[in-house]
Amino acid sequence: SAQRTAMSFARSSVRGRAVFVDPVTLALVLAILLFGLIMLTSASISIAGRDTGNPFYFIERQLIAVLIGVAGGIAAFCLKCERLERLSPALLVMATLLLLAVLVPGLGERVNGGRRWLHLAGFSFQISDLARILVLIYVASYAARRQDELADSF
Incomplete structure (x- = not known):
């Protein structure tokens, strides 16, 4: 089931040490992130289209920043x-x-x-x-x- 998969992921190990990722906290963080990305897209699509010619200019830059942040977070989590x-x-x-x-x-x-x-x-x-x-x-x-x-x- 999906819950069992999430829990096995949450209890996986990093370099041989047990770690626990709270699935509720992870879901809330992802929901807030998604909400912010939707709000950014909604608020900037016309301005970005007018000023840059690319309506997704700001969301593309934000997604790159999110990927860098997630990579940094995973690296910090593993340290x-x-x-x-x-x-x-x-x-x-x-x-x-x-x-x-x-x-x-x-x-x-x-x-x-x-x-x-x-x-x-x-x-x-x-x-x-x-x-x-x-x-x-x-x-x-x-x-x-x-x-x-x-x-x-x-």
């Missing part, structure tokens, strides 16, 4: 926490370098007077969004390493 802990200092350095990269002429893009964007592979994105996640990983790793010291100070 062990211990590996993230080991990589956290390098991730902090990477975040710092990326934040500095926007200041390099030709890499950083000026938008509305601020130089906060990087333009790579046809996409522009704010490095601060990625840096925020990388700093969060480092702070979580730091807190895990210094758990006893932090517990004593509070």
